[in-house]
Amino acid sequence: MGTERSAVTVIGLGQMGSALAATLLERGHPTTVWNRSARKAQPLVERGARRAATPEEAVAASPLVIVCVLDHDALHATLDPVAGSLAGKALVNLTSGSPEQAQEAEAWARSHSAGYLDGAIMTTPPGVGSPEMMFLYSGSHTVFETHRPTLAALGDPLHLGAEPGLASLYDAALLGLMWSTMTGWLHGTALVGAEKTEATAFTPVAIRWLSAVTGFLTTYAAQVDAGHYPGDDATVDVQIAAIDHLLHAAAARGIDNALPELLKATMERTRDLGHGSDSYASVIEVLKKGAGSA
Template sequence: MSDSTKQHVTVIGLGRMGSALADAFLTAGHPTTVHNRTPEKAAPLIARGARSAASVAEAVAASELVVVCVLDDAAVRELLAPAADALRGRVLVNLTSGSPEQAREQAAWAAAHGIGYLDGGVMTTPPGIGDSANMILYAGSPELLAAHRETLAVLGDPVDLGTDAGLASLYDAGLLGLMWSVFGGWLHATALTGADGVPAKEFTEVAVRWLRTVAWFMSGYAGQIDAGAYPGDDATIDVQVAAIGHLLHAGEARGVDDRLPRLHLELMREAVAAGHGGDSYARIIEAFRTK
């Protein structure tokens, strides 16, 4: 597709993420209109060829595909509600972070006004925008995503989560929780090994390789969770209770904070006390479920 035939795109919201989104569209040759409540933020993008719109309605009118990325759900509503008529018949891609419930409400609002809607979760930071190795999650309309996939793919790899508009935000929340848990475990382990003089870079090379094995465990445990059965064929909770004792001992000997491993130990001991010591670690999911 030549630049002259590439889809026109509008980006509303020019914080760090919104600016990165607009920059990626420009880099890929898409005619790009931008709008921000503080017009000065558009200057670097205008210098690169973007067109600045003085109002949301003007910005919306410029393109069939409208991407919004602002502070929060309240800001989305404040900006777009007065422009509902201008948005009618267009496609709104909401890449603003929010809750699943807010995404579903936005989707219902869009449907009531004849606006195509995709809710998205950006699974990278601004420097990662434009890299196909990074995911952007989409939910709400597989048909709309298919129709605009080529354009949206310049931002990152588009992952279709289906028709429930809340799923992109739900996955986003869950994946961030996973990220923080991994960071926490890695930082604790790096402090532990670092106490004996191991450089963080050297330990991390081995840790990253280990995470591939951890991913293999996760894939296997996912089937157990869906089936509601947790056979301890690989390693039982009983065995892991003993193993975490070594971690606690090593940390105590080196003055490393033990709150994180003790949380894991508490969850394991609860499972053992309930008679599930012979199950796999996947059984721990029941501790997080409240209904």
Template sequence: MSNETRTSVTVIGLGLMGRALAAAFLRAGHSTTVWNRTAGKADELVAEGARVAPTVGDAVEASPLTIICLTDYDAVRGLLGGDDADLTGATLVNLTSGTSAQAREAARWADLRGARYLDGAIMAVPPAIGTAEAVILHSGPRADFEAHEPVLGALGTVTHLGEDHGLASLYDAGGLVMMWSVLNGWLQGTALLRTAGVDAVTYAPFARQLAAGVADWLPGYAEQIDRNSYPAEVSALETDVRAMEHLIEESEAAGINTDLPKLLKATADRAIAAGHGGDQYPVLITQFTTPTP
């Protein structure tokens, strides 16, 4: 094995995701130390070769790299802020879910304690960890990321987004809203088709093809947003609104919920009222960047 393969790593927090992280490091040949408040959650990992540290401080000291996966940022500070844990010289990679503001504050908190800090976000479910399908986002000093990239690569496809510690959380939030929006649109369509006896399994391939087609529009639409210019190359917003009206009417006639199509139309109506009826759909970014009244 190379020195990179033999690099030791610590994982703090052994929920479903934490256990998956530790197992991936073990499979990749890394000496892995773990710690969890409920020690019994480490039993399967110990059987696979992990070492259980008696304290959080011992866990951090055991490895040059410590991966943290806890319930929230308060738990991170609560566990690692005690007298038991000397963070001087440690490199912490915090994969705990939170906001960009929490990530930036955690970076300042770690710096005051002499630790290097990367914030991260896991864009995967536990069974995917250790495969290329698991996307792990990191933000913070590039040098710290590059120093540990070979080890972090055991978890999946790792990416450095930039020096701003808050970027991983922002990308995570952006990914979540994409996921839920696509799923909600599919569910609305499924509800409509079911009223005509079309089951979800039959409708799903069509919906998948449509979602992939819409995804292909994103690069061109992104250029319009960055230029702040929205020529109606395909369809004007005022035309899209008429289609939204049809969707609302169809949903009402079918006797299903109309909250989603009415929300879509209300957003478009505000943009049209602001003079954007002749622009293309991405002009709605003006509504998404406006705070809610």
């Protein structure tokens, strides 16, 4: 007994758009596709997609239109000429951009009587379709609830709120976390590598450590929300002393120390603000004050 899957249009068939369309086809959604370079539609057509000849035809084909192009300029280059045909459609924009661009796109869609949901894909194309991968959304609740079953085919859909910029804001925040974490891991990998430990040997230990670190984050999140940072586990002063060991060990092995030096400087600014006896969560006080704070 098959359930009828709803029709979807995917505009933009780069690496990510092609993965989105392929996943929707796999899950049985009647899928219409359009891409500026038409040849990229061919592998999807072979898997059952319908090729739209124009963006207008693509928009007309389905109640839900997913757009995943390079950037917001590409989004507008594609959809501005056919904006008149968006009325009554649900537009889900999975193109990366800033929160401000998401707000602008939402106002633009609204002015053309289209529902708008902004999205951020927290995976690479091979992860599309996996229920573990997060797809962050913000904007219209109605679009989200109406099309949730279709969006769930792509990954785990999380609606963050009605403010359209939220998905992009979380995306930026989470990528920052990823880059800091990966660079910290690579710094550690270079450090132990200087003593002939292979990355594949160090990494399982690093991953166990990261699970301890997630526990610290949970504790510190409550402190950040309370604006109160009891240093009853480890103080900023203690961590300033500890990071000197990292700086020393890395310098002695010729490893670049820009990252730990930045971290130490930030901890020292935190101490100078009077948080030496507080927990590491008090570093947020320096970050919130911006670059000029002492």
